[in-house]
Amino acid sequence: MRRRQIAEAMWRVTVARSLEGTSMRHVAAEAGVSVGMMQHYFRTKDEMLLFALDSMTEQVSRRIGERFAELADPDDPKHQVRAALVETLPLDEERRLEAFVGCAFLTRAAVDTRFADYLRDGHRQGHAYLVEQINRGGRPCDAAEEAHVLLALVNGFTLGVLAGQCTAQQALAAVEARLDALFGP
Amino acid sequence: MRRRQIAEAMWRVTVARSLEGTSMRHVAAEAGVSVGMMQHYFRTKDEMLLFALDSMTEQVSRRIGERFAELADPDDPKHQVRAALVETLPLDEERRLEAFVGCAFLTRAAVDTRFADYLRDGHRQGHAYLVEQINRGGRPCDAAEEAHVLLALVNGFTLGVLAGQCTAQQALAAVEARLDALFGP
């Protein structure tokens, strides 16, 4: 699919030049296509950006589903949550790219309500899922608040790792420590 | 000071239009001055951006110092840390503006090493300060790791509040819960 090919080029350009440096011409050059072709598949730049974001969240959630299927006990809440959260941390080069693009869109969301709405939806779903799992297998606590803490922790550490302020291993250790506190060791 | 006046205009423009929308002409219009005058005080745009960032971090740390002076027990580590962290959360409109501008620069740092170096320095100082306070008044723990957790928590919740994913009160409650866990209630 051409749209997907363009979206992946957009990710790479965003990593190299950040969102503000991501122009139509740069994406087209990175994808090895003409600007005219991009206009054929995306009527406007925003349409392309939103597709690139959507395409990426889809890729991440598909991968999380794969991890779920690989679990020894697919119904264990702690291992499910662990698999889901770890899959979003920038632990290798591929996930680092995804995290970077995600952060770029997140800051964009602070200004542009269209992106904010999209990300808010995703956040809500993630939060609801975490609440469900915490209630199912966690120690007694305020599941809604703990879910927010988990998400903030993952986002904060992702940012920290990307900015070179701490290592991915530190992030992983902190998230796992929090999971131990929630679900038991 | 003219430079300060321009910097404050730059903050407002960044909040309204994000960093990519922050042009010389817009900042000049917001500050009520001519582009030529801005060029007189800042030879290039990057010079202006770096001054605006520096000026803002200075403002925040000055305000943190004021909070320290207002503490009943200025030497209590927990209340000091609490004051410092709370002062960076987007709890009111002024701090929301600062947090917003900080996030904008954070994405810039992903591409431009000058901004990355500046922010990394600030993070290192904040981390060192937290480690010191945790060691001084906290329960026995890995102070370095706990400091990273605190910073990630503040950053993650700041982002979440700005993107409309959770409320400032939730962020505050989570940070205070973490402080209770670290220092005792």
Add this chain to the structure above:
DNA sequence: ACTGTTCCAATACGTCTGTATCGTACTGAA
């Protein structure tokens, strides 16, 4: 009074942006 410097406004220049437009292959149906 002359001169140099600082402060600032106006404007011009070249580049980059998103997008509109035009032209041209190719495809499948009638």
Add this chain to the structure above:
DNA sequence: TTCAGTACGATACAGACGTATTGGAACAGT
């Protein structure tokens, strides 16, 4: 074979961008 529609490439266009240039007040030093 004709024709409509799709899938592009090439180019044009208007505007915004950062910055260089120019020129003129205001002021200081001599």
